[in-house]
Amino acid sequence: MNFYAPWDIRVTLDFFLGGLGIGAFLFAALLSFYDRKRYREMIKISAYIAPISIILGLLALITELGKPARFITTIFRFNPSSVMSWGVFLQSGFVLFALIFAYLIMKNKEDSGMTDLTLILGSLLALAVGLYQGLLLSANVGRSLWSGGLVPVMFLFSSILTGTAVVLLICSLKVSTVSNVTQRETATVDGQSKDFSFTGLLFGLIVANITIVLVWFISLNKGTLETQKALDYLISNHGIIWWGGVIIVGLLIPLVLVLSQLNKRKNNLTTTPIISALILFGGFVLKHIVLIVGQVRFPFL
Amino acid sequence: MMKISRRGFIKLSVATGVAAGIKGKPILTAFAENSNAVNKLAQGKWKSTTCQGCTTWCPVQVYVVNGRAIKVRGNPNSKAMEGKVCPRAHMSLQQVYDPDRIKVPMKRTNPKKGRNEDPQFVPITWDEAVDTIAEKMMELRKNQETHKYVTFRGRYTYMRDIIYDAFTKIYGSPNGISHSAICAEAEKFGAYFTEGFWDYRDYDLLNTRYVLLWGADPLASNRQVPRVLNVWGDVLDRAKVAVIDPRLSATASKADEWLPVVPGEDGALALAMAHVILVEGLWSREFVGDFIDVINKFSPGVSVQEDTFQEKYTYGVVKWWNMELMNRTPEWAQDITGVPAEQIRRVAVDFASNAPNVISWLAPGSAMQVRGAYSAMACHALNGLVGSVDNKGGTLQGMKVPANSIPKYDAYVDEIAAKGKKYPKMDQRGYKEFPALNLGVSGGGVVTNRAADSILNEDPYEIKMAIGYWNNFTFSCTGASRWEKALEKLPFFAHITTHPAEMTKFADIVLPAAHHKYERWGYVKSKANRYAYATMNQRVIEPLWDVRMDETEIPWLIAEKLAQKGYPNLFNYYQNEFQDPETGKKPTNGMEFTLSALKMFTQPIWDPALNNKGDKFQGWQDFQEKGVWNSDPYPFKEKWGNFGTETKMFEFYSETLKHALEKHAEKHTTDVDDIMKTCKFTVTGEHSFIPHYEPAFRWGEENEYPFIFFEHRSRLNREARSANCSWYQDCKDVDPGDEKWDDVAKINPVDGVKLGIKTGDKIKLISPTGQIECTAKLWQGVRPGTIGKCYGQGHWAYGRIAAKDFQKMLPRGGNNNELLPADYDRFSGSTARHGGVTRIKVERV
Amino acid sequence: MPNYAMVIDLHKCTGCGACAITCKNENNVQEGFFWSNYVHKTTGEFPNVRFEFMPTLCNHCEDAPCVKACPVGAMYKDKNGITLHDPEKCIGCKSCMIADPYGVIYFNKERPHKFWNSSENAIHNGTSSGKEVADKAGAPIPYYNPEREKTYAGIRPQGIVEKCTFCDHRVKDGEKPYCVESCPAGARIFGDLDDPHSEIIYLISKHGAKQLKAELGTKPKVFYIRSY
Secondary structure (H helix, E strand, C coil): CCCCCCCCHHHHHHHHHHHHHHHHHHHHHHHHHHHCCCCHHHHHHHHHHHHHHHHHHHHHHHHHCCCHHHHHHHHHCCCCCCHHHHHHHHHHHHHHHHHHHHHHHHCCCCCCHHHHHHHHHHHHHHHHHHHHHHHHHHCCCCCCCCCCCHHHHHHHHHHHHHHHHHHHHHHHHCHHHHHHHHHHHHCCCCCCCCCCCHHHHHHHHHHHHHHHHHHHHHHHHCCCHHHHHHHHHHHHHHHHHHHHHHHHHHHHHHHHHHHHHHHHCCCCCCHHHHHHHHHHHHHHHHHHHHHHHHCCCCCCC | CEEECHHHCCCCCCCECCCCCCCCCHHHCCCCCCCHHHHHHHCEEEEEEEECCCCCCEEEEEEEECCEEEEEEECCCCCCCCCCCCHHHHHHHHHHCCCCCECCCEEECCCCCCCCCCCCEEECCHHHHHHHHHHHHHHHHHCCCHHHEEEEECCCCCCCHHHHHHHHHHHCCCCEECCHHHHCHHHHHHHHHHHCCCCCCEECHHHCCEEEEECCCCCCCCCCHHHHHHHHHHHHHHCEEEEECCECCCCHHHCCEEECCCCCCHHHHHHHHHHHHHHCCCCCCCCCEEECCCCCCCECCECCCHHHEEECCEECHHHHHHHCHHHCCHHHHHHHHCCCHHHHHHHHHHHHHCCCCEEEEECHHHHCCCCHHHHHHHHHHHHHHHCCECCCCCEECCCCCCCCCCCCCHHHCCHHHHHHHCCCCCCCCCCCCCCCCHHHCCCCCCCHHHHHHHHHHCCCCCCCEEEEECCCHHHHCCCHHHHHHHHHHCCEEEEEECCCCCHHHHCCEEEEECCCCCEEEEEEEEEECCEEEEEEEEECCCCCCCCECCCCHHHHHHHHHHHHCCCCHHHHHHHHHCCCCCCCCCCCCHHHHHHHHHHHHHHHHHCCCCCCCCCCCCCHHHHHHHCEEECCCCCCCCCCCCCCCCCCCEECCCHHHHHHHHHHHHHCCCCHHHHHHHCCCCCCHHHHHCCCCCCCCCECCCCCCCEEEEEECCCCCCCCCCCCCHHHHHCHHHCCCCCCCCCEEEECHHHHHHHCCCCCCEEEEECCCCEEEEEEEECCCECCCEEEEECCCCCCCCCCCCEEECCCCEECCCCHHHHCCCCEECCCCEECCCCCCEEEEEEEC | CCCEEEEEECCCCCCCCHHHHHHHHHHCCCCCCCCEEEEEEEEEECCEEEEEEEEEECCCCCCCHHHHHCCCCCEEECCCCCEEECCCCCCCCCHHHHHCCCCCCEECCCCCCHHHHCCCCCCCCCECCHHHHHHHHCCCCCCCCHHHHHCCCCCCCCCCEECCCCCHHHHCCCCCCHHHHHCCCCCEEEEECCCCCCHHHHHHHHHCEEECCHHHCCCCCEEEECCC
């Protein structure tokens, strides 16, 4: 079936990069409230990734507009019924807080009360932006692949997972940090906070993602005729990339690797970047397929 | 989709976005509620003219704003079309403004001619172009070879006689060769040899109760499209519709019955229906008469005593029964036609039960076949059996349109011309194998498509020069490659054309023609809805380019040149005989000549002193503004007992045909049986004079060419001139089964599986005489074993949209006429393009 | 204020495509775009085959999802119930196209009417180019309809969307939409849904009507009566 998808890969980029941004921010918030001294380096990386990533995503989105220069008008022509209209404010708000946080970190003011407030408000906005992405799709009537409330949750989960993964990936590239992290993970140091289990976090997030993706997939299977048609289209046209790319490469292999890491309870310098890279790939493909296939239209007759 | 009731309308208070008026650029004006300043933009005028996109010839009006034509509508003054036009009419805007129109006269600079030769045309002046043509014509005169000149006419207006007749004859050639026989002469044959009427019929759709369509798709084509589109919903409410067509046509898609006949076997179907009508006693007592004892003796397989039946307005019904019909049962027809006997019986009974307000509507699909003459007679004879001919709700002839013919020109024909025009016409009409019995006269009609062979074989003589206008025989004639060869051989060819057509590619001189609907003057006659009419072609916009009118201005220019070169007769004729009927002024240029001629021809219509029938006008100006003259409505039953046949009756046994065939046989000193055989028919003796069964004739053996090929028309075709319009390509899928911007061969999915071909595959269709490439479309709307394809695509010239690559001469799809062999319904001279004339094989590319 | 709506009588519709063609004519719609469009399908097996044709256009929904989705209010409902689009406000985000369940909104990805801006020709000096014809005719496209400018961009520029406006420029002057005017079968009837005496109300109550994807709750105002 030939069809014209009004929204192309630039919208996926916005979803994906924006997702990395909010994921990284939430990760930073988590670590900050856990032990901001000990994980200072990681928090710093997260704090920088968050605004850069979401701004890049927004730029991708703006290039997708037919009239990019008119982007600014979205601010004063607010339409309360438009999800995208809300999204502009949510994303702008998040960008603002992400920038403030990055600034505070840069200026080594992570201990100020200002930082906590920024983190709390920023996290709330991050969650809102994360849900907004899916809502932008699921708010549309007659788009059966997107309908129901699952797509926003799925996208949010994916954002958190990929955001976490991107931070871990970058940290892991700085070998010292990573070895530091992974070494400490298994050690118990008295007097200090218990080591943060990154592998455990990843495990939890991956399991959550697998769960929501499967629930979504099953819900489609049980949907209306139209929904099943959409699903058939997805499987027959993108089946390999869906099962292979999103499910196996993007979720199951990382899960297995994470499990093996949890099992061995020892250093594994090589798997973390691989896990992270696979997760990022899977997350991107997931959002892209859902975006593109959801735009397929079936004839009325 | 969901059913809703009126209660379902829940009104919603609507949030209104109030748009601010923004001062915009002219093309980008923002919202403005009826500001007067903006309203002034579109002050225009509806001007009357005529659409000749197809053969319907609709009275139309064009909306002209600042000298630009921007819209088209039906002329509200037309009683035939009641102000409606079909989609074609609008598309003509893209024709008249087509950038691919020829804008100046051109000459060929590459002396080599051929399909793959770029003619390397260069622009020249009108003077040089006309001078070159006149020079060639004088050369022929000098050598006493004027008969070796031909005027090839295509689509025309009734100004035609100025170029087709007078120009050709006064110059000295018999060869005015029209396109008519590639159009539809075969269907006229059916009406002529039953009711003595050589023309298209009209139909009383308002009062009809059953429409039986023989290869006719009136929602899409064939001679009164807007009328049919307009009333079809009502017709369907009142009447049943049955469509006989190998393809699920536009009309079939809305019909009660679809009879997907095996192509070419329409005649068998009609005969079986006639059989049923007689056996069931459903013939018209009022029209046909009855058995003297009123007891029906028509029983299958049983012959009837002729003197037991008393006929009223018909002739030979019992002969027809005894010689042919008594064994033509639906069961017999079932195997031949592929239509179940039960359906044949049902349709025949339904049709006849609703008689006489029924129509057996014969169209080229069932007539333009190698043996189509007798199918045409059989289909039309059904109207005779049920008394629907010339009857309310039935099939009608037409009212006369009062118009003058051209002034006599005998006095202007000099000795050389007289000698030249005495030669037989070059298209082999009247040859033993080409009776072309127009009006029953041997050689009375044209055999258009034979002209190519005539040129190639120099039979009856060599042709040295031709002028063609509004035609494209290289594209529109079956066996198209013969025309390519013929034009390669023709030493000098001038083409008067709007577009660089396939035929233009072989021209030595190209003359840009005025578009018939927007840029020229003329008039045509036609009929529908019981009204005959005359409608004028008018120059409603000033042409963008230096174009001239094909039938009047260009002959005038050539006549002027001929006079300068020493042969003034033609010019004198034009100047002396075509004086303005209002002012008495002699024309001094082509435009004045055109207008004088038009006024003269139509004077009986617009001159209040002369016109006493139909619409009345105050004068020329009034007629021009209204644009159309309507006759009085056609009266019913007046032809009964006064048909134009030998017997004055509706003939089931055609004395008229007998007479015509005997005369033709006599001319060739042989007998009718020999003529029948020569013309590819299978019967002998008296069978030749009745509508009888002839098996479909096909080229190619089934084992090598497993599929029967048939073609059909597009509802968007402006006679294959609209393929260069983007609207045509954008909407090509309004033809059921077709695709946008493509040319598809429609194949039944069952055959698709066998061939391993799926929709979208590029395929090659191969007949014994040619091959084309196109796209496969698996579609249930065609019979397994047949492949159907629309005519109109496959241009390798004509323009940059029509052709896939104009510069490289690559076609978009393939032209059916390159696949179809040149064969004929020889009795009418008609090209046999229908009836599955050829078998084909299919290969993947 | 009237609440405009359209009835399409599928029994009268002959599938000729005049609506699609004349809409392009009236609204200066470029190649490949169909404000007035159609769908068709063939079902069954030979010889029991059915071909159906259904003209489509913007449904001017009472609860228009495209209006809801537009982040800048460029897509809006007019007082008379017509769904309109403001080309000056449109940012080209295509949210309306995503929201529109009927596929009736088109996006001008490139400069419109490329054909009429092109300087290519078939025969050098013997035929003209799109641009040459347009210039000579004195309009952006030679059969350009200036009336379209009364209420909308005469030709919609690159970067924004466009769609059917129920010919609001004609309707405001008391004319019918051009597809209604030019339908040779009289299959399209335009009128006021709030006027109990209107022909469309009569036809809907007489025959019952179907709306496209009515289950989505968009309250489409194009009503289909009878069947093809």
